Amino acid sequence: GMPHLCTDAVVIGAQLVQQWQTIVSRTVSPLQPAVVSVGALQAGSTQNVIADRAVLKGTIRSFDPAVRKLLRDRFETILQHTCAMHGAEYELEYRVGYPALVNHESEAERVRRVAAGCFGAERVQEADMLMPAEDFAYYMKEVPGCFVLVGAGNGEASSYPHHHPRFDIDEPAMLTAGELLAGLACDALRNP
16 A cells, blocks of 8 residues: 555566566667577565565577677666666576587588488478577587487477477487487498
């Protein structure tokens, strides 16, 4: 009944989500891939009490380290000024995650060649750029490699993406993956 006497964490959290969504469109060149996403906003527990605390969780991604730094700087500036505007305090836990996963061209060519030999060229496609968080990126900092998407959907029940709650792998895809991996191993032994 007295909202003017408190700091409303829900309002501040909502403003942060809205402002952070402008970072990519108004800070980063449209020629540079970048993502700023809030995946969780948790605040309050009932309809008639103004929340005094909000927890927001999200991710920032880019292929370019300079763009990642720009995203982080802008993110923190918005957080600082939005909280200051409302007289709120904040704690920031910012964890630097996986580096960008970039295939080595020689290994990507090996995958294209071997996959075409195993399954036919018409079944081999080059994927668009993606921004998953993937530990395979650390391997490729040490050893040349290529990240491969085999496809685990069948257009029927198994047609949802990996992190979808209704995802269900089409199990024969594991045989396809096994055949490709065996073919790649044999090729790497013959052509190191």
